[in-house]
Amino acid sequence: MQQDIVLQVENLKTQFKVGRKLVRAVNGVSFQLRKGTTLGIVGESGCGKSVTAHSIMQLLPKNGFIAEGTVRYTGPDGQERVLSGYKRSSKQMRAVRGKDIAMIFQDPMSSLDPVYSIGSQIAENLRQHEKISEKEARTRIIKMLSDLDIPIPEKRYDEYPYQFSGGMKQRVMIAMAMICNPNILIADEPTTALDVTIQAQILALMKRLQEEYGTSIILITHNMGIVAESCDDVAVMYMGHIVEYGSIDQIFSSPMHPYTQGLLKAVPVLGIGKDNKLGSIRGSTPDASEVFAGCEFEPRCDHCCEKCRTAPPPDRELPDGHRVRCWLYAGGEDDAAK
């Protein structure tokens, strides 16, 4: 693996057994996370972005499993570990969780255990991975809490989640995730449940932490605006596939996939002029258990052809790393790889 790639996901396929049905949530997703950067995974609800994140951490529910593909993590020591090969609650996987890769979740209100103080919950992570005393842990955590702009941290350490507001709880979650200085932070829609003003604060906070600690971040969101502000690379997901992947410049100045274009047209821009309508993508997201012979986006696409209905589109990569999964760009397949 290249020097600065911390996470490599190749052809990840994650499925769920729901009753007698098999739901294919992630259908062959590949991407890389470069050290010290933020990768945004963006898409509608149900596109599989959250499931991808949970697959990396092996935090899937009991009926979920990785059917195919690999997740490779490279630590600062240069050693590569195949996370997808570990058993869910094995020692190796648990050593990685919280220490090398940490995750924060969408709803801070329900993500903290109500019966333990927030300090003890953060300490739980720290003392799981490092042999330090309670006192030492407390000192370090109080410092981190104050780093994250939580006032009177010495007092707040012993307080319970119900005594914190939504935004503060999310900061506590970030403290809990960052306390072991992980290499990768996966943030699953961290601001969706928060007020808009708090959203901006949390995003700025995460940016600052990245600069200070060099953490690589995977940011999952459905909001293109957040992606524009916070990310270096972007993966656009639809129905379990990455339909477009590239740097933020590539995606925003020259979006290739019709879905990406549709998403960008739907973002309100200041100064758009009152006569211009906000774009919208016609149709609605199909059910996750539906199986398509061709491209999943075909029913809602304005640029499709016969091939789109009958055969799954190939992944086409441009020399500058910009990738797209669409029949529109698949002309001359054999020589495109060159």
Added chain:
Amino acid sequence: MGKYFLKRILELIPKLLIITIVIFVGMQFIPGDPVTYLIPPDTISKLDPAQLEAMREKLGLNENVVVRYFTWLGNLLHGEFGYSLVSGASIKSMIVQRLPASFEVAIIALLISAACGLTFGFISATKQNSLIDYFNTILGMIGISVPEFFFGLLGISIFSLKLGWLPSGGRMMPGKEALSDRAEFLVLPCLCLAIGLIATLMRYTRGSMLDVLHKDYIKTARSKGLSEANVHIKHGLRNALIPIVVILVNRLPMLLGGAVVIESVFNYPGMGTMLLNAISGSDMPVVMITTMMIAMAILLASLLIDLISALLDPRIRFGKE
């Protein structure tokens, strides 16, 4: 925590008083002259009618209901519970004699129920739909469907009459008062009393655990790299216990009611058999006072268990905002 404790005690006092009022009202229906059960019978036989009337004055029996109630209540607080119409013994001494026996059975049954019920429910939930789970579920269904006295009869006929391992009734051999000697007499009664509660607790624990295991903070705990055991016990069980404690409080009266039946099956000399004997002799004062003590005991036990639930859940302790 202290404030919560104080608040609950203050709430308890009016409830205790209401119980005394209810019992007092009930006692008004006892036929005959109240004097007969308010003073020792040997004293009564020594009094002539004039002295008897003076005694009735002293006890406030000629006053109105309210005064009579407070006089009676005052006597209660001084430890004067009255006397049995049948045996003439002081009711207090009867209760004191029988209380330890019943208390033992109830406490042991409660502890066994809590330990087994919680454990089996926990195992069932963490190994959902496994063989153990189905086994436990079936046992649970049987446990709540079979009357406890039937378990008692089964127990006696198998373990006592057929196998001879355990005695078929009673509390102890004469003279042998040590707990180790009495243990064999406690096995069957405590187990039979506990079975119903074990089954109930097991079902509720399983349900509560399954609820809790789907919560987001369980995922958070896993994301920190904690072992499954840690996740299940430290975060899962701890939260699941909170509603279980409420269930336990609600089942206390049933437990004591069941104790009456179990004591009857095993001829166990506790408060239950005392009550049954009193009924057959129409000894209502004994019945009423004993009932009062039992109701108060239930209130106190609920208080204790409420305190446990406050310890478990900080939101209760500090009053939810």
Added chain:
Amino acid sequence: MRQKTHRSSLARRNLQKLFSNRLAILGGVIVLALVLLSIFAPLLTPYDPAFIDPTQRLQPPSAEHLLGTDNAGRDLWARILYGGRLSITIGLVSSLSAAALGVIAGCISGYFGGKVDAVLLYISEIFSTFPQTILILIIVGFAGRSTLNMVLIFSITGWMGTHRIVRSRIISLREEAFVESCVACGIGSSSIMFRHLLPNTVGPVVVSITLSTAGYVLSESGLSFIGLGVPPEVPTWGNIINAAKSLDIMQNHPALWLAPGVAIALFVLGVNFLGDGLRDVFDTTQ
């Protein structure tokens, strides 16, 4: 008209869901079988359950007496069949009357709230402190053994559960917008309560009635066993076992207590299965 078809398709879906639950079906079958056995008792046995025959005391099971006889020479099979009638009826009637009280209390509590609610809750708490068995004991002490007294106590001490269920359902419903619109249209509160809020509580109340029937059958059996319940002339499953309190009978004539005990256990088990199935049906649809 459309409201009716919506309701009937919901009912059909509920029934479908119930029938797919095998345990619930098993429970229903068991209950039905025992009920039918009781109802058709005269057809299933030639004996009169109250007929005392001292010459036939404590006979073991034979061709003449299917399960043998009890200590007064009465045919056991007959007593169990006829006993089922009373046991099941007591369970059902107590359950229904306790539920009726509970529903009324719950409606008042839930709809009016405030002080009325607080008072009812307090009374509920006080009632809950006295064990049912002991209250029956007291009534028996004052008024003697009788089936009516027992059923009365069951009803008076059993309303609290239903009260809680109905109360919480109504509290959550009354916040809904449709109640406001009813009030705005000038519909009276009792009308709102009975015609709009109450039907929504039917589900959990039905479950509660089913499960508490089982509970009352168990309670009755225990009380009759210790001699506080139904007087022994009329058989119930519980007071048949009363004879088995002597060690001699326990050991040598097991049919006397095994048979009625199994009857009780089967019935209660069946009702519990059925009740659990009903609870699953009503839980997710609401």
